[in-house]
Amino acid sequence: MELKRRRVILLFLDGVGLGADEPSSNPLASDAYPTLRALLDGRRLIAQTGRLSTASAELIPTDAVLGVPGRPQSATGQATLLTGINAARLLGEHYGPRPDARVRALLERHSLFLRLTQAGRSPYFCNAYPQRYFDAIQRGRRLLSAIPYAAVVAGQTLLTYEDLCAGRALSADFTGEGWRRELGYPDAPLYSPQEAGRALWELSQPYDFVFFETWQTDLLGHAADLQGAIAFFQRFDAFLAGLLEAADLTQTLIIVTSDHGNVEDCSHGKHTTNPVLTLLLGAERQILAAAIQSLTDFVSVILRFLGVPEPETA
Template sequence: MKNKLIFIFLDGVGLGEKVDSNPFTKAFMPTIFNLIGEKLTNTTNVTEQNILVKGIDACLEIEGVPQSATGQTSLFTGYNAQRHLGYHLMAYPNDQLISLINKRSIFKYAKENHIKSIFANSYTDKFFKSFDSTSPNYSVTTRCVLAAENKFNTLDDLVENKAVHWDITNVTLQDIPNNKVPLITPFTAGENLKNLTTDYDLVLYECFLPDLIGHRKDMNKSIMFLEMFDKFLEGVIYNKSENVQVLISSDHGNIEDLSFGGHSKNPVPFILIGNKAHHFLKIDTINEIFDMIFSKLFGIVSISEFEKI
């Protein structure tokens, strides 16, 4: 059976110290604990037959604190976007980063290599009504969808369990006019994400709740999120096929240290759940993930053999 991948991108999650300001030390996360046997912190390093957990670098040798636009571009293109710009860029990609995304991004590269892929997130009606491909206010993941000319999931797709909303349970949709989207459990959302591998080989899902909560320095909401995510992950891995690999990573730290409410230089987690975990042992930086996905899971020639920027 050919390999399939669920890539869960958590915005703003690093591996922090075992201190009171780290909600990972307080949250009840039985799914993660059963997988790795400990709380997830900066000392976690697990190398087992079917799971790899380690911290990887998000700074990429550029001074300053990692930011979303450069970090996500590095994750989803394989280029060192930080080095390309010479600094860390916040929020949305600028023209230089968009050019990298248009040249080689995760969905475009998948399509070029006949790998069926999908961005699992759903978009609201408001997005489609105001859509403007020239807008400077689109995230890296949205730009990746545009670069590949892939479909954007609608709320109808979400109702039909063919998408997952960024908040996992659809709670942020409950007050929109004429709402038709039900609340669901985190476990059900995880199962819905897993089920997309029936039709797709590469499934990318983004949740930016941890970054939002981290900026607010809200310990209670941080713990609630981590416990919800743990149930979500349980749904993802419950009865998953052996050929389905689950990858979890981030663009920069934040929620793991609520002492100051900003991004951190902490390593970010690299978690690979599946029987191909041993292929990722040498990964050390976020921009290496792209190449590892395509070369180790899908058998595509290594990016290192391509022309660099």
Template sequence: MIFYMFIDGIGFGPDDPETNPFSRYAKSFFLPLAGKSIPQNATPFLKNTVFLKTDASMGIKGLPQSATGQTSLWTGINACKVLQRHLSGFPTFTLKKIISKYSIIRILEEHGFKADLLNCYTPAFTEYVKKNPRHVSASTLIQMASDKPLKGMEDLRRGKGLYMDITHEYLKEFSRGYLDESDELFQIRDPYLTGKSIVRNCKEDDYTLCIYEFFLTDKIGHKMNWEAAEKYIGELESFLAGILEELNPEEDQLIVTSDHGNLENLSVDVHTLNQVPTVLYGKYTSKMEQKIRSIVDIPSAIYGVLGIDIELKDEEFIKTEL
């Protein structure tokens, strides 16, 4: 099973606690994002991770942005090259066409593999999407392109998916009027145990690929919020520790990456030009690390280890009107 986690807006920064919260707060998984080494007394799982410094600009000048970056890392098509610019926010008509054809979830399903987006959505969000179809993120679109339903609260209740903040702290705020105040979903989750349980459940359900998006890191970066940075760096490190502990490196693969830098420099409220991490652990690490130089290379690396033969052509979309 391949567990592919996307953490929005994290890059490699200097070991400077005045600007880089990873320098100040990271204790394990994120130490390399502050130029630090994984300590020798770390768990065997953590010591065997490989951190690749990965290009997020993809040959186009300017600050990397979410719509083009995420489209690229979930389709294998260089969306920046197609548009000849970096695009923030939600995918345009052209990017939606790319996702519709080359969604990694769709491609795997068409080749007989089981793949899914683990993010679970509230009824309020699904209603909002119906009323505002243009305001749909790339992650949501890769699931919709596969004709698979978005996961909801019942999936979350059964441990078949994850909420956007892992711990459910935000769930009550976004579920008023839909869930009873006493619902057990409002109980705060332990991120470490959640990491372990989601891997177990994905393996029990015989998935080949599971994708999870965590986007609060980018929001924290834009707000330059040190207190929130400390909180979520800690929670993410606990979550990833649980994932690493539950994965079998002889059978499974972890991929963690991002679309652009941001959180590693809280002296500014915009994205950065820093390289982003692609963190690998598990069965296919040696093969994947040879192929990944840019975030757009990740889908091709996944297809390669699964034996999927597919030609990804940027040129197919370059003449499309925006």
């Protein structure tokens, strides 16, 4: 009899903290998200809720400031999440948005993608990128952000439009609508948010660790676009419903988290020092939740769940 695969699916929402109970500025103070409300027994993803354990989920306000003055930034926040090392403290500053040589060196040595690959496991970064993204990289007009960089240095080739069409990748907007409307791919696959959640489960089957990233939350925060953010979280809510409906939660740990606050306060368009959102869903969530306090804790939790020895960080 074939043993079921233990799997971690990490849903990374860039720039999502836990903010005030202010519906006029915080999209997460809205009551528009039925899946999240059900998971949290009617509570909302706001600072006032605090640490919460329900029959279905663990909500963990997670420190992204990491003892370093200033507003957390993407490069050091994501590097910390992916290595378990306090990148901001190591550099002496919060840095971003894209990694410099100091952050890249950290990812090249300690990335979770690399650790899992070296341990004989199968990590997978499942986002697709359009050809113009690769063209801009080739021309030196943009740098890889921390997450795709970590995947690449571990040996993964970034996924393309062909992978999107073949069901091996997802769009950062879940549905693929942006590929049709904004990127010039009129035949791109189109999903409802629920179908996209089920598609993520299907493409995850060969892998031990699957990482999905959406950066739209951070852009909406910088634009102070409250209504756009509410619409985004409604899509995410439905996407999460589709994933939970399809997933084997007895063997799968689903992590929803972020790198810094931003979109939870649409009054100013800047990053915040708020704790970031972390949700644990599925297998062993209550035990593992106790080990999470800050962005430094995710690597050890994921390795523990997958039965991989702890990394040496010295």
